[in-house]
Amino acid sequence: MTLSAVIWLLLGAAYFIIxxxxxxxxxxxxxxxxxxxxxxxxxxxxxxxxxxxxxRLSALLAVETIVISLALFxxxxxxxxxxxxxxxxxxxxxxxxxxxxxxxxxxxxLLRTFKGTPDWFYQKPYGFLAASYVIxxxxxxxxxxxxxxxxxxxxxxTEASQSLGAKWPTTLFRVILxxxxxxxxxxxxxxxxxxxxxxxxANLAAFHTFPIFIQFVSESQGFPAGAxxxxxxxxxxxxxLSLLLVGRKRGARGAVIAGAR
Amino acid sequence: xxxxxxxxxxxxxxxxxxxPDIASGRRRLPxxxxxxxxxxxYAIAFLFVPAGAVxxxxxxxxxxxxxxxxxxxxxxxxxxxxxxxxxxxSIVTALIGGIVGLFIAYAAIREGTPAWVRSILTTFSGxxxxxxxxxxxxxxxxxxxxxxxxxxxxxxxxxxxxxxQNFAIYSKLGVEITYMYFQLPLMILVIAPxxxxxxxxxxxxxxxLGAKQWQFWRYVGLPVLMPSILxxxxxxxxxxxxxxxxxxxxxSGSVNIVPILIxxxxxxxxxxxxxLAQAMAFxxxxxxxxxxxxxxxxxxxxxxxxx
Numbered sequence: 001m002t003l004s005a006v007i008w009l010l011l012g013a014a015y016f017i018i019x020x021x022x023x024x025x026x027x028x029x030x031x032x033x034x035x036x037x038x039x040x041x042x043x044x045x046x047x048x049x050x051x052x053x054x055x056r057l058s059a060l061l062a063v064e065t066i067v068i069s070l071a072l073f074x075x076x077x078x079x080x081x082x083x084x085x086x087x088x089x090x091x092x093x094x095x096x097x098x099x100x101x102x103x104x105x106x107x108x109x110l111l112r113t114f115k116g117t118p119d120w121f122y123q124k125p126y127g128f129l130a131a132s133y134v135i136x137x138x139x140x141x142x143x144x145x146x147x148x149x150x151x152x153x154x155x156x157x158t159e160a161s162q163s164l165g166a167k168w169p170t171t172l173f174r175v176i177l178x179x180x181x182x183x184x185x186x187x188x189x190x191x192x193x194x195x196x197x198x199x200x201x202a203n204l205a206a207f208h209t210f211p212i213f214i215q216f217v218s219e220s221q222g223f224p225a226g227a228x229x230x231x232x233x234x235x236x237x238x239x240x241l242s243l244l245l246v247g248r249k250r251g252a253r254g255a256v257i258a259g260a261r
Numbered sequence: 262x263x264x265x266x267x268x269x270x271x272x273x274x275x276x277x278x279x280x281p282d283i284a285s286g287r288r289r290l291p292x293x294x295x296x297x298x299x300x301x302x303y304a305i306a307f308l309f310v311p312a313g314a315v316x317x318x319x320x321x322x323x324x325x326x327x328x329x330x331x332x333x334x335x336x337x338x339x340x341x342x343x344x345x346x347x348x349x350x351s352i353v354t355a356l357i358g359g360i361v362g363l364f365i366a367y368a369a370i371r372e373g374t375p376a377w378v379r380s381i382l383t384t385f386s387g388x389x390x391x392x393x394x395x396x397x398x399x400x401x402x403x404x405x406x407x408x409x410x411x412x413x414x415x416x417x418x419x420x421x422x423x424x425x426q427n428f429a430i431y432s433k434l435g436v437e438i439t440y441m442y443f444q445l446p447l448m449i450l451v452i453a454p455x456x457x458x459x460x461x462x463x464x465x466x467x468x469x470l471g472a473k474q475w476q477f478w479r480y481v482g483l484p485v486l487m488p489s490i491l492x493x494x495x496x497x498x499x500x501x502x503x504x505x506x507x508x509x510x511x512x513s514g515s516v517n518i519v520p521i522l523i524x525x526x527x528x529x530x531x532x533x534x535x536x537l538a539q540a541m542a543f544x545x546x547x548x549x550x551x552x553x554x555x556x557x558x559x560x561x562x563x564x565x566x567x568x
Contacts, residue, residue: 001375005368009378012365012445016389019400019442022410026403076300083293094304099496100549101312102503104520108542109311111527112318112535135307190391199394199506200520204527215395215510218402225399232396240388 020233027226041227050213051228058210061125062195065133066188072134073141074184078176081149082158088146095142098135103200106135111205125207132201133194140190148183152176185246193239197232315546318539331540339517344544347502347518350433354440355497361441362448363490369449370456383453386446393443398510401439405430431512439507444497451496455489455563488562495556499549519545 028037031044045051080087101109110132114122121127157179161171177184199211214232218225322328334340368374369382404411407424415421429435459482467477505520514521514528519541526538 001373002371005371005374008364008368009374009382012361012382015441015445016385018411019397019404022404023400025410072300072303076297079293079296084297087297091300094308096553097308099499100553101308101546102499102549104503104505104523105315105542105545106308106311107527108523108538109313109315109318110307112314112539113311131307134303138308193391197391197394197396199509200524203506203509204524211395211506214399218395218399218510219513222408226403229396229399229403233392233400236392237388240384240391243387244384 020230023226023229023233025226026223027230029223029226031221031223041224044221044224045227045231050208054208054210054213057125057208058196061130061133061209062192064126064130065137065195066191068130068134069137069141069191070184070188073145073187074177074180075172077142077145077149078154078172081154091142092146095139098139103136103198104204106132107201107204110201125202125209128205129202129207129209132205133191133198136194136198136201137187137191140194141187144183144187144190145180148180148186151183152179182246186243189239189243189246193236196235196239312546315539315542318536319543320540321536323534323536331534331536332543334537335540335544340522340541343517343519343522343541346433346516347520350437350440350518351498351501354437354444354501355494358441358444358497359448359490359494362445362493363452365445366449366452367456370453372461379453382449386449388446390443390446390450393504394506395510397442398439398507401435401442401511402430405435405438431515433516436508436511436516436518439511440501440504443507444501447497447500448493451493452486452489455486455493459485488559492556492559492563495552495559499552502545502548 025036027041028039029035030038030040076091080091098106110128114128116122121131154176157175158171161175166175197211198209199215202209202212203215210232214225214228217228319331320327320329322330335344365382369379401409403409405423405428406412407429409430412423415423430439463481464477467481472480503520505524508516508518509521509524512521514525523538523541523545526535
């Protein structure tokens, strides 16, 4: 290794580790004395009702978003690989849309469009917010699943399945789905990470999700906010490591375009 | 299409078998198209209609009559200042993040660096690129805020008063430093495949022909990498331009950038005209769409040397 390579890598490492280390130190300080070290802040978080409430809401939103996105994307991408290859550029374009229409722009349009729709949709996170998050998941779903379908022979699998007398649902669920499982899981973990951290739409549409709770705590109580920040980092870390475990392929590009900024 | 050509001899009949309408010469209702209806219906309802609402709303007055007044207002104070600050932050973090990210990525990939360095860097970049928003802002307040660990350390141990030097984490500079935390990893992830495309043989060929190190970079390395670097920097620009949560949390909404101005309309009633917020959103859309128009041809050129 040359000296310049070592210096660049060390500089990068310092920049990335120092903020996390500072957060760790802050999270161990006592609220009463301002001194190190106590686990009290972690206890405060774990005994906070709003923490569990908002964490559960965000987790359920993530699950709902993943289920809806997979239901929309798996059949569609299956069909474009099997029969409609001409449609592929159209859907690839849609997957790039979050770059041109970021959450801050999208939420303005969503609020204008759906204002006045029934309360069960507009006033409920599981309606309005989940519907918006599915759009945020577009790039993750497309890039992962498209790569997954490209790596299997869709035509042969479908033909074989049908020759053996399988109907469409059987082909889709018992032949195709197991073969693209790791791509679907990768897309799901990315979606999980994004929904657990999404602040923009939730804030402007006034829903109390997990990131809104972190913001509330960091405005009012510094030390517990450190504990929360590390926990949130842990969630992102776990989601990305799970992604690596299921085999990261070509989802990376889509993954990094739209983050929770 | 390409996919059908790939099927090969043994399954030559597959496309026809799956499309009986072609074989029989009859035109049937295209069932495959029907299968994509849910997806497109969803995209229209939750993507195109809302995006259209922004475009339309930007050009309407309070009574929904067409007007250019909102968009014209964007070129006046304070709105033009917000665009200016947004541009500055995005350009600075894209340029510096792009260059530094390139050096870090190259340091990890070049010959002589052990392979585990690269796999750790890629893993960490994947996490850091997705670690944004409120927790990221807090991590930087904890380090460089008025009572942050680094600030206090500099003051007590090195007798250097950061906040006496006109620095603040909630200033434009503070926002830029914080944005680097997702800009650098993004650059590393995007540029790494392009660096892989620089073949070892080219460097050997250049040195066999007597080229010095700088000559290799000037005439071979940089020209090959340039479309990828510019494309990646455009991604970085858009990434910073669209960011809302991090700046909002760092500054409690006091940094004057476009997303925060839009957000202010919805949280408090700072603006009384919703069409103005839509016009600001339209302005962001226009800038990002322009970036995309530059990005796509660059991406195509960059793909030429990709492995």
